Amino acid sequence: MDSLTWRPLTIEDAKPAADLLNAIETVDKIGEHYTEADTLQELIDPYADLERASLAAFDGDVLVGYMKVRHKPSAEVVHRVFVDGGVHPGYRRRGIGTMLLEAGMAAAKVVHALHHPTRKLVIDVHKAEHIAGVPELVRSQGFAPVRYFQRMERPLGDALTAIPSGLEPWSARNDEEFRLVRNEAYQDCWGAAQMPADHWRNKITNQTFQPELSFLARDTDGTPAGVLVTMSWEEDTAATGIRDAHFMVIGTRREHRNRGIAGALIRRALAAAAAQGYDRASLNVDSANASGGFGLFEKAGFTPTQRYVRWALES
Template identity: 65%
Template sequence: MIEGLTWRPLTRDDAQTSADLLNAMETADKIGENYTAEDTLTELVDPYVDLERGSLAVFDGDLMVGYMKIQYRPTASEVHGVSLDGGVHPSYRRQGIGTRLVRAGIASARVLHALHHPTLKLAINVHKAEHISGLPELLGAEGFAPVRYFQRMEHSLQSVGTSDGLPIEPWSEAADEEFRLVRNEAYRGNWGSTPMPVELWKNKITNQTFRPAMSFLLRGAGGAAVGVLVTMNWEADTEATGVRDAHFMVIGTLPEHRRQGVASALLGHALRAAVDQGYDRASLSVDSANSTGAFGIFERAGFGASTRYVRWALEG
């Protein structure tokens, strides 16, 4: 372990130095994630992140060289899935920092679990790109095992059809709650998913990366919302890569309206809008074991596989 390092919980004042660390990690890991201070502040003020009990940052002077952060779930059934995120600056890896951070994360997850869902089982989850060097060894040594795979898919926007005229409307303040409720109901049966309360929706979805003009709702014959698509774009990614990516963060159809072309219609409409609004690419992420047929829908829409992610888990 390197001597002279400072270890303390994260604070909301760490937004810029957190962004600097994550951008340094991107130079080595190349997963396509770049950050501004505003982006990292959004994560630091997450209503289900307890920085005092559930975070740890490592500093070499004023430079943040590593961190870990826990997000607990507002609601859970049978199993409380706690998310453990973190990383180490490329110049400080393989010196024991990552191991100490993972162990601190496990301990913090157990503390927060006991505070919020003590009667349930605990699963500590880490979600990272598969190709990150040294990660399997680090997590495996602490008892984590891969339990699920997620695929990032991309669309070049080179071949996009025209809109089919279905009753699709862009996001509006008045329809925001419909978006959230459809998302929650559509994702109810998804592996590892839990409903998003209003405060989490505002933090994770309608934040500075949200693109209202690229987010759509489809109504059924009676006028009720039956499907939604929500788009995000990270300005830091565009600046770093020169590629303006429309990331379809949420794509959901109410269960009783599946297999009626709702998702395909929303995708086609959003892809056309992405072209019209000057995006260079569209992307999304899908659970490789999704039981709703989503993978096939995305392939038929013209998306192709790129980066694969692994969900690592430790019980208890």
Template identity: 70%
Template sequence: MYEKSSSLTWRPLTSEDARAGADLLNAMETVDKIGEKYDEEDTLQELIDPYAELERGSLAAFDGDVMVGYMKTNYKPGAEEVHRIFMDGGVHPDYRRQGIGTVLLKAGVAAAKELHALHHPTLKLVIDARRGEHIAGVAELFRSQGFAPARYYQHLEHPLGHAIPETAIPAGMRIEPWSKKNDEAFRMIRNEAFEDHWGMAPLPANSWASKITNHTFKPEVSFLLRDMTSGAPAGMLVTKYWEADTAATGVRNAHFMFIGTLRDYRKRGVASALIGHALRAAADQDYGRASVHVDSANPTGAFRIYEKAGFTSKRRFVCWALEV
């Protein structure tokens, strides 16, 4: 498959590759600087995703025991009209500009088509991949295979400390922390609040447990806002934390993974109240920073809400898309 380095071994990923995968991602971070570090548990969580199907949907290149490149696809369990398959991957800095990335990208497109034919053959297929805008060679690689920029995402950060704004809880509502009893309300809000967001699909219960409430989930910095009159949930905020990031930077970062408000409660200060409350909780629990990713074209005006709360943009990511 790969002519220039006959010494490389190519095979699908397995759950046994968690350590090698973390080593590769951390080597990539030294050059790409997207602000993400991994440990073995982090990569294992991605490898055991129930919608990855590694045998069909992944490929990795090894030089001896060292993983030097990989790609992995994830299909959507539920989709309407368009089935968006997400493709992740990368190449070790020492092995770039040798054609490995092209092999992996072509393999990813082929794998996405196979998974699509198995799970949503009657729908339109779009393959997405998100990469840091600043990473050298990425634009050329994706354009060479027919991908085009479809969306831009900002990575925003908040310094905590004295920069936390005072925000009031909307009248008639109360904030409550995550618990096993209200976990399903969190998932329901995520699915309903994001149904009008680009590229989003509902998360079933098993995917919610695998992707969200796993070892990186921080229940003590995750909150639900509830309507006291009806008892109905109005909005939620989910926080995640990666130990490997702290080990590398010395900073504990509270990442706000999801902030969602149900349509009937929008424009009433729900998101601002949740963000302010979570920022104070993070500061009180010795986090040194908070962060969030936001779609630059978010339909609910989220970018303005984060700016008002004291977040500033640090880097931008591009979602590359291929319509098949």
């Protein structure tokens, strides 16, 4: 521990951060591979305050552990602050993870006091269920599991029938409608918050966004009713040989639900992905989704492959 250098993350750490996350992947095997551009996108997140709410541990020039906090742009009753981080496999079991988590908990209180001091603070950690040591670490700090999320996948080798037409692909012209429909559709989703334009640009329409696989559904009067947004990571393809179309956003405005809109968006995106040579489609769903998302995705041919746990600490 004494040989390590501790300091906040900066945007110049994109390359060492990618190296660290790829080293973590070799052991934890959650299916995430990073380029420098990917980690830079996370470091320039407008809701990640690196100076006040991040910490990195370096052994010489090698990043061996990090944590960063992301606050919510808006909060009505509860402000859920995310603490993310990881430790290089060769440096685990030395207390680094504990130091980083404790620093993250303290930083969460700092950004909460700056942005939503009148709201209730809840600190969240989101990790794949199978990662060794995570349950013991977070439980030792008082966290408890509050929600489970399921990754689901579907191969694209089989023929797709009854492909719906009339759905509108993403364009610069309708980008704002995509964002607004997403915000309306996610209003009653557990833990979700409104996504301002700067957050949308950072998290959605970045270098991993696939506009040709992203679609907008309109009502008969032209009103935007539902959206599906697809993303894909080149480094995952390079590492696995599998080209994955990840459906990052699937949402229908409340007044347009139970009309088959989400199912039509999924079928259209699956067909487009298959036509463009993708090998697989994937998505994540809240296991307790009240709108029936899990059943909808099973009907579309998706099967569960990996579960994530949302750990929470009420402060």
